[in-house]
Amino acid sequence: MSTQPSAESAHQGTGDDAATTEDGPGPPMSRAALDAELKSIIADVLGIDADQADALGDDSGLFGHLPELDSMAVAGLLTEMEDRLDIVIEDDDVDGEMLETYGGLLTFAESKLSEI
């Protein structure tokens, strides 16, 4: 008797539509190589030598901690990261967390490179 189709049948998730792209165009950069490149960029921006840059750890403060690292300098830093790491950084990528510490920036760069 009841012939009404139920709307409830729409409620099922397959969730398997995200294509996984595993093989990028080039060999992936190792974390150590990325770490070295990122430290080199920061050394160029802050005008510190390699030893000082090497001492940067995950918790080392960047934007908001170093007065000389203003918005213009951060913009330069991100542009240099784009050039040297061959990534594109969008507006929405830039947030306080990624810029606040060296570890945040490294994690961000890693995730960007894994997208390629």
Add this chain to the structure above:
Amino acid sequence: MIATWQAPLSEGKSSEELLVSFDQGRDMRVLILPALFDEANKLRRLTIQLMHQLNSAGVDCFLPDLPGCNESLAPLNDRTLGSWQAAVIAAADQIKATHIFAIRAGALLAPVSLPGWSYAAQSGAKLLRGMIRARTIASREAGREEQSEQLMEIGRSKGLTLAGWTISAAMFRELEAAEPITTPSLTPVAQTDIPGAGLWLRAEPDHDAAQAEALASIIAAGAVGQAE
């Protein structure tokens, strides 16, 4: 050492602008085209150090203020890239330049008629991208949300103040499309050709005598090959 030059403005008017000058009437006379906007500040000391080195190497050199920049009294928001290109041609003529040395986005202004060098040339689009990004970061820090694409649209239609520089809509549109001038007689000099990293990257303006010396050697050595 500090002289002046007459920069053409629109409608036949002109403005007197500052000119840093090492002029001993020598054969080689290099017009320096400075980096633009914030990078001009960051590279100012390198530029002046380079000029001292060139002077010691027997080369006359000249650094003009562009109208609207540095000590200029002309308003920046009336300027266009085209008006700066015309001003550079006038400056080259007034100082009787034999060569140019363009720094970063200064290469957007290089007159095609002169030989010379273009150091770490930067496109107008990249210059704008950096300044827009600085603005979105500063805005976010101040609790305002601004998107690059919206800012670009405002820049194109109404002009925009970026990092304290008032850029007219005309200048903005020109910059977006402007590529560094390349001619067979303009030799590119990359940052990797000299020691150290580009000083425009520094958070605080810095200087590096070794870089200035290396750039001066390139110019002085190249002059032998180019002067005919």
